[in-house]
Amino acid sequence: MSIMRQINYWGIAVLSTLLITSCSQPKNSTAYLKNVLDNLEAIESASYYAIIEAWVPGDTAARSITRVLISEYDNPSDTTIGASFIRFSESDATLLKSCYDGNMAAYVNYDTKTIMVDSFKTERFPFRLISPPFFNYTKNILKYALETTDSISLQIKEEKESVYVGLTIFEDTQIEFFGKAYRMPVYPDYYVEPTSKYELWIDKKTNLPYKKRREMSHDISVETISDIKTNEMKVENFVASDYFPPDYSFQIRGKGSGSISFSKANLTGKKAPEWSLYSTGNQLVLLSDIKSKVTLLMFTSVSCGPCKIAIPYLNGLISEYDKNEVEIVAIECSTRNMDVLKTYRDNNDIRYTLLQSNDEVKEAYGILGFPIFFILDEDYTVQKIIHGYNQQSFGDEITGIIRDLL
Numbered sequence: 001m002s003i004m005r006q007i008n009y010w011g012i013a014v015l016s017t018l019l020i021t022s023c024s025q026p027k028n029s030t031a032y033l034k035n036v037l038d039n040l041e042a043i044e045s046a047s048y049y050a051i052i053e054a055w056v057p058g059d060t061a062a063r064s065i066t067r068v069l070i071s072e073y074d075n076p077s078d079t080t081i082g083a084s085f086i087r088f089s090e091s092d093a094t095l096l097k098s099c100y101d102g103n104m105a106a107y108v109n110y111d112t113k114t115i116m117v118d119s120f121k122t123e124r125f126p127f128r129l130i131s132p133p134f135f136n137y138t139k140n141i142l143k144y145a146l147e148t149t150d151s152i153s154l155q156i157k158e159e160k161e162s163v164y165v166g167l168t169i170f171e172d173t174q175i176e177f178f179g180k181a182y183r184m185p186v187y188p189d190y191y192v193e194p195t196s197k198y199e200l201w202i203d204k205k206t207n208l209p210y211k212k213r214r215e216m217s218h219d220i221s222v223e224t225i226s227d228i229k230t231n232e233m234k235v236e237n238f239v240a241s242d243y244f245p246p247d248y249s250f251q252i253r254g255k256g257s258g259s260i261s262f263s264k265a266n267l268t269g270k271k272a273p274e275w276s277l278y279s280t281g282n283q284l285v286l287l288s289d290i291k292s293k294v295t296l297l298m299f300t301s302v303s304c305g306p307c308k309i310a311i312p313y314l315n316g317l318i319s320e321y322d323k324n325e326v327e328i329v330a331i332e333c334s335t336r337n338m339d340v341l342k343t344y345r346d347n348n349d350i351r352y353t354l355l356q357s358n359d360e361v362k363e364a365y366g367i368l369g370f371p372i373f374f375i376l377d378e379d380y381t382v383q384k385i386i387h388g389y390n391q392q393s394f395g396d397e398i399t400g401i402i403r404d405l406l
Contacts (some may be wrong), residue, residue: 027158027204033142033165036207040139045233047071048225049090050134055220056302056335058343062222063334069093070225072133073235078102080128081179083136084238094243100130101240108245109368111264115244118253125185127178134225137177138209141167141198144181162201162210169196174216187309193217219303262299265366267382272297272374273364277331277355280342285329285355287380292327294405295376296398299357301334302344304370306389313395315351325406328352333362333370375401 026032050070053062067090075084084102089095098107104119105128120128132140145154145167155166169175174184175196186192193216201211211224251261267273276286287295298314300307318328330352332341338356345354365374373386375398384401386394 027163028156030146030154030156032163033146033156036202036209037139037142037146039207040135040142040209043074043135043230045071045073045235046133046135046228046230047233048134048228050223050225053222054303055222056337056340057215057217057220058340059335059337061336063336067091068097070133071233071238072135073233073238074136075102075235081130081132081136082140083133083179084235084240085133085136086238086240086243096243096245099240099243101238104240105130106240106244108248109264110245112261113245113248114251115248116251116253122253125182127182130178132177132179134209134212134223136179138200138212140177140180141200141212144175144177148181150175158204161204163204165200165202167198167200169198170194171196187305192305218305218308262369262372262387263366263385264368265364267365267374268385270382272376272380272382273361275331275361275364277357277361278338280338280345280354280356282338285353290327290329291378292324293378294326294402295380296326296328297374297376298328298330299333299362299365299367299370299372299374300330301370302332302340303334307371308348309391310371310389310394311348311350313391315349317398318352321402326402329355331355331357331361333357333367373398375405377405 048070050068052066052068054064054066055062069088069090070085072083072085075082078084081100081102084100086099087097089097095110096106096108098105100106104117106118107116108114109116131137142165145152145165151170153166153168153170155164157164157166171183171194173186173194174192175181176184184192195217197213197215199213199215200209202208203210206228208228210226210228211222213222214220272287274287276284279285296314296317298307298310314328314330318326320326330350332344332354335341335344336356341354341356344350369387371389374382375384375386377383383405386397
C-alpha cells in the first residue's frame with residue numbers, strides 16, 4: 001500500500017523558527033508532539049471533569065451531551081486497553097455510571113437497579129469494546145500518528161492558547177482506538193466510508209491535550225476535559241466493586257437470553273404504547289393507522305452499525321408479504337434533523353417506513369440501545385421483543401414468530 005505522509009506547518013514563519021533556541025521546540029512540529037507524548041506517558045493517574053458530545057454527521061446540534069467526573073489509571077497489567085477508569089455523575093461523585101478495571105467492565109442502570117457486568121468471555125472482536133479514558137485515548141492517537149506507516153495526513157497548527165493536531169487516516173477500513181489502533185471489520189452488506197479523522201487540542205501551558213474530536217462517516221464524538229489533577233492516585237488502590245451501589249442485581253453479559261436489554265420497559269404481553277410520528281415522506285403516521293396482522297417495530301439509530309446490517313434483510317422481508325400481513329416500521333432515535341434521516345434512507349435504500357422519534361416515544365418504550373425489535377399482533381399487543389441483531393439467528397426467529405401470528 002502506498003504511504004502518504006503530509007505534515008502541514010502553519011502559523012510560524014521559517015525565519016521565526018530559525019530564531020527559536022534549541023531548548024524550545026517549535027510547537028508546530030512532530031518534535032513537539034513527541035514531547036507531548038512523553039508528558040502523556042508520564043501520567044500514572046488523572047482525575048477530571050469531562051463534557052462528552054455525540055453527534056450525527058450533518059446535524060447542527062449534538063444529539064446528546066453528557067457531563068461526567070472521571071478517574072483514570074495507567075494499568076500496564078491490562079494488555080488490551082492499558083488503563084483502568086471509573087466514571088461518575090458530574091453532579092454526584094458517588095453516583096457510579098461505569099467502570100473498567102482491566103478484567104471486567106460494569107455499567108449501572110439506576111432505573112432498573114441493575115449492574116451489567118462484562119468480563120469479555122464472549123467477545124467477537126480482537127479488541128475490547130471499551131471507550132478508553134481521555135489521556136489513554138489521546139496518548140495512543142499521538143503514538144499512532146508518529147509511528148504508523150499507514151496512509152495519513154497530519155496537520156499541526158499553533159493557535160493563540162493551544163496547538164491543534166489534525167490526523168486523517170486514508171486506509172481501506174476505519175481505524176478506531178481501543179488501546180492501540182485497530183482496523184474495523186468490513187461487512188459486505190453495506191458500505192462504510194473508510195476515512196477516519198481525529199483532532200486534538202493541546203494546552204500550550206501544560207503541553208497536554210484537553211479536547212479531542214473523532215469523526216467517522218456514521219458518527220462524531222467530542223470530549224473536552226477540565227479541572228485536571230494528575231498523579232495523585234495509585235492504581236493499586238482502585239477496586240471497582242467498592243463503587244457498586246448496594247442491593248442492586250447483577251446481569252452478566254453472555255449468560256442467559258435476558259443478559260443484554262435495550263429496553264427498561266416490560267412490554268411483553270401488553271398493548272404497545274400509541275404514537276404519532278412524522279415519516280421521511282413528511283406524513284404523520286399513527287400506530288393505530290397500521291392495520292397489518294403483524295407489525296415489526298424497530299427502534300434504530302443512524303449511527304448504529306448492526307442497524308445498518310439489518311437493512312437488507314428487512315428489505316427482503318417486506319417484499320415477501322402483503323402489507324395487510326406484515327408491516328415494518330423503523331423509528332430513528334438519534335438525529336432530529338429530517339434531512340439527515342432522508343439521506344440515510346436514500347443512501348441505504350430503505351424500502352419500509354422510517355419515522356423520526358421523540359423523547360416521549362423513547363421513554364414509553366424504555367429505549368436503552370439499538371437495534372431493538374417489538375413484534376406486535378393485529379391488536380397491537382407486544383408478542384416478542386428482540387434485543388440486538390444477530391445475522392445468524394434473527395431471520396429464523398422472525399419468520400417463526402410471523403408464521404405463528406398469521
